[in-house]
Amino acid sequence: MHVFMYLSHWLVLQGLVKRYKDVIDVSSGNPHGMGLKPLTFVRQVLATCFYPPLVHDESLPLDVRQRAQSLLAECDGESIGSYPATYGMKHVRSSVSTFITRRDGVVSDPDNIIISNGSQHALILILKLLVQGRGLQQTGVLTPVPCYRSFNKGLVAQGAVSVPYYLCEEQGWTVQVEELRRALQAARGHCNPMVLYIINPGNPSGHVQSKASIEEVIRFAAEERLFIMADEVYQGCVFGKDSEFYSYKKVLSEMGPPYSTNVELASFHSVSKGFMGESGLRCGYVEMVNLDPQVMRYAYQAFSFNALASVPGQITLDVMLNPPQPGDPSYAVYAQKKINITENGLPGMTCQPINGGIFMFLRLHLSKAAIEHAEEKDLEPDLLYSMRLLEDTGLCVAPGCELRQKQGTHHIRICLATPEEIMEDVLHRLKSFHLRFIKEFP
Amino acid sequence: MHVFMYLSHWLVLQGLVKRYKDVIDVSSGNPHGMGLKPLTFVRQVLATCFYPPLVHDESLPLDVRQRAQSLLAECDGESIGSYPATYGMKHVRSSVSTFITRRDGVVSDPDNIIISNGSQHALILILKLLVQGRGLQQTGVLTPVPCYRSFNKGLVAQGAVSVPYYLCEEQGWTVQVEELRRALQAARGHCNPMVLYIINPGNPSGHVQSKASIEEVIRFAAEERLFIMADEVYQGCVFGKDSEFYSYKKVLSEMGPPYSTNVELASFHSVSKGFMGESGLRCGYVEMVNLDPQVMRYAYQAFSFNALASVPGQITLDVMLNPPQPGDPSYAVYAQKKINITENGLPGMTCQPINGGIFMFLRLHLSKAAIEHAEEKDLEPDLLYSMRLLEDTGLCVAPGCELRQKQGTHHIRICLATPEEIMEDVLHRLKSFHLRFIKEFP
Known part of the structure; x- marks a missing residue:
């Protein structure tokens, strides 16, 4: 609903006299669309x-x-x-397994790897395998908040229940096991939570999980017999000084039995994200670990009907x-290409350290006046902010309400995989608008 | 089962001393894989x-x-x-509609066109929309015999029942409405036939339907309220002297109401087939005509989760x-590139006129001795023939038993989208083997 409103607003603006030279759209993760040059x-x-x-x-x-x-x-x-061969070209599946083996220091078997028409397609197909039941038996998927929009849409379309767990903004958007447990227990009243979806590095959070945090999450998944879907498409995009990417596969393997032999895991990667950003070429892969042979057989079947990426992909x-x-x-x-992050010290706006991914998720600390103004217009406050930002400066960002957020908090998401000169312009427009906005709604 | 047997046989051969220089694989429709040069x-x-x-x-x-x-x-x-935009780049959807309008002299609306990751993917997604019920209510799909293998596999995997109708070989593999009616009535005892699948030009038959035949089929579909899935991926490949391609959309439109306003139709096309043969680039489209708005809404939803072709596709x-x-x-x-067809006048082998498509479906008239020999080995006679052909000459063809055929008939399929010099070699190997074979089993 909101998206359409926002979009139609944007389209209307195209026909109006603009106060700015051009529209800059940093609302989604479409690097080449935003002018990032290919390698x-x-x-x-x-x-x-x-x-x-x-x-x-x-x-x-x-x-x-x-x-x-x-x-x-x-x-x-x-x-x-x-x-190409079903499940991917033999050479490419073997390249993926070599890459994973080198990355993790743990052997990866090409037979566990399937090449797909983008990682989102693989995510949907794996989800579909796990979805079953109705009512109390309906598959629940623990899903982070905030999270990019299309995952929740896809999940619901496959017949699963989205079970939100909140990332802890105050601690830099960390995954907290207590919160996972709370979400799981709350969900048991209305569905059967079987899957834990993790995005690391985070979208939109920019958080990069530590090894210790991943171990905790794996122990939790083992106790609760959850299937882990690890969305690791931003693994090539880690730039925080003290951050390092650990794959779930590596940590799981190093934890040894019973974890390394029992916890079911699917890990996803893609050519769309990070410094390469070749989203138009539609290619990704999934590595499946410890899958029940029966499920594995269904996985192969599900992927056999033209989920396959093109050879150029x-x-x-x-x-x-x-x-x-x-x-x-x-x-x-x-x-x-390293992503350039400019510290911003604006009043009424904070941002947790961004250690990875391609997004900045800025928190807006809006005044009572601004929130009441939004309520009068029947808009979420950060949607109102984003619409005004677009109208005044031509800068298009994603409002936090579209990505889910803790009740009473407000955010905007900006894609950082944007050419440097455009990024400067983005921050300039944002800053000048923000100062006007907080002056208007003190 | 047979395929695996056949393939493992083939693999074993790789390690043996061969009587021929190299293997030529004309069993499937993979033109570039067989050496056809790109445009x-x-x-x-x-x-x-x-x-x-x-x-x-x-x-x-x-x-x-x-x-x-x-x-x-x-x-x-x-x-x-x-x-790319969901459902395909705006420009490409509009190019498709312009192409169809020009081809048919009937207006095509870009909103009815969805670009997909290959036409097979679109076929599967449209099928999925139509499949429902169990037992007597389970969706049945009238499917031609002979037909390429993956369609029947896909259909069953989507939960539909395959209802075979036989193309009339004696009359050049024509579609006969009496046979459609027979198949439909027979099916009503065990499922709910709702869909009619047509391949025109045919695979593997090489038949090109006349306008009159298409009109008959449409009238039949209208009477029986069948949804027509028209697989028209070989439309660019019509070479019979008196043959012309008519699209189902064109004929349907020209028939006028109530047909043109009521009969539901999905038509498919692809970059994989014909003289271009860019199968590795994975791109096709479906045009939907007269679809119930509710079904159309589901179609849009089904195609929205990464069924999309890459931008290069x-x-x-x-x-x-x-x-x-x-x-x-x-x-x-x-x-x-025109496909080169050499008349063959071998004893014990006949071929209906090939007017389109990229395949030749040769009928083998095998002797009693040959059939008994196959029975002793527990093999379908045309599978035995194909295995011996491969073993003796390195020529790999598809046995008719894999593509379905009328009980008691035997065939082999050869892909014609093959470079001319290779095609000569193919026919030479086939001829010399065939003469030896009929001498061995008189």
Whole structure:
């Protein structure tokens, strides 16, 4: 409802005289849509795979042409136009398992990996396998608050019940086991909570879970026999000084039996997120750990009906997991784009440290006057704020009410995977509007 | 079961001393996998979209560079890495509707078109919408015999009942309304037949339906209130001298009310098939006609969870529907590859005229001795034939028993979308083997 209102408002604005040069849309995680430039190496390799005569084009770096040749050799008929194998190209599934083994220091089996048409598709298919029952027996999925919008929509569409657990903003959006337990017990009155959904690094929170926190969560899942769905698509985007990404697979394996042999886990990754941001190419993977063989069989069946990513998408995944190495001709250009975070010290606005992911989730401390004004207009306060921000400055952000938040708190989400000069403009517009807004509603 | 047996047989052969130079696999419709070369224009446009500096590369034709620029302008941030809109890029949906309007002389509404990750995915999702009930109420789908394998697998996995109707081989694999009626009435004893699945041009039959035949089928569907699923992915592949492709949409529209306003139809098309054969790029579309608004709403919902094709796939579809025109620099090179059919006059083998599609479905008239030999080995006769063909000559074809056929008949399927020199080799191997085989089993 709100989204449509917001969107139609935005569309109306397109036809009005604007007070600003252009609209900047940082409301969603669509990096290329916001002007982030693709990585040259990735695109050169793909262009060469599409048009193999480029293998002889000496204006392209040698490692690009060699990489394209070796990837084409993995395709039937040496063409990316040939059907990929069900569950993903053999070479790509093996690249994923090599990547995971190297990342975790724990062996990964290619047979547990399925390549999909984006990680969201894999999430939905895995969810579907776990959903059953009605009433008290209906599958419940513990879902973080805040959380990006489409997950909850997808979950409900698959017939599951969303069981919210609140991340602790005051402690930097940490996952608290007491809160998981509270949510679980509350849910048992009306459904059968079987799945725990975790996003690490967080969207929109920007929190990166510590190893100790992951261990706690795994112990909790083991006690309560929960299936863990670990959405780890921002794993390549960790930039906090003291933060490090630990995968659920690694921590689970290192905890040893009975955890490492019993806790069921599905972990997701994607080419859409992080510094690469190739969302339009639609490719991701899921690794399944400790799945019941019966469930595994159904998983294979569910993925066999054209959930499969295109060959160019799979090649992009392969290149993401095997970037150029020091000494390679393309290494220098393949500069990992670090997300630039500017501290902001505005009154009436706070932000927890952002250690990973591609979002900033700013808390608005709105005055009574502002909240009453929103109530008069029958709008959530942060939606009103976002609409006014768009109207006054052309800056489009996502209001917290769309991402769920603790009752009585208000937020806005800004995507950080945005070119630096645009980000400066974003912060400038936000700052000048915010100061006017708090002056208007003191 | 048979497939696995066949495949393992094939794999065992890989390790054996072979009597032939290499294996030629014409068993499935994977044109690029079999060495068919991609169309230069398509691949040059895509390479330029991936790596936009190629826009300035004067070794590429001007129309390629202009086309790439105009397609990039349709992407957010002018990058194919940005998220496409749900249901498909606006530009591509509109290109599809323009193509259909031009093809049929009947207006097509872009809102009735959804772009999908391959036409099979769209088929499965539409099927899923129509499947309901158990026992006598379970949705039945009238399905042609012969038919490619994965459709029946997908149909059963979605919880529908496959209701076979036999194409009339003696009359060139035509669809006979009496046979549809027989199949329907027989099915009413055990399920609720609601859907009629048609493949035109046929796979594997190579039959192209006449306008009169389509009218008959539509009248039958109207009487029996069947939802028509028209698989028209081979529409670009009609080469019979007196054959012409008529879409179900066109014929339905021209029949006028009550047909044109009542009969529910979903029509499918794809970049995977025909002379382009870009199966690895995973893109297709469905056009929905006369759908109940309630069903339409569910269709939109079903397609909203990442059934979406990648942007490169969508661009490929756009280029397929808008090929270079006479006078364009790339027109001369964009030579439509015509499928080469060699008449064969072998004893014990017949083939109905092939007017479209990319397959040849050859009938084997096997001797009593051959059939008894197969029975001794507990194999379907055409599976035995195919295994021996592979073993002796390295030629891999699909046995008719895998594609369903009338009891007591035997066939093999060969994909024709194969480079000409390979096709010659295919026919040579087939001929020499066949003559040996009928000598062995007189």
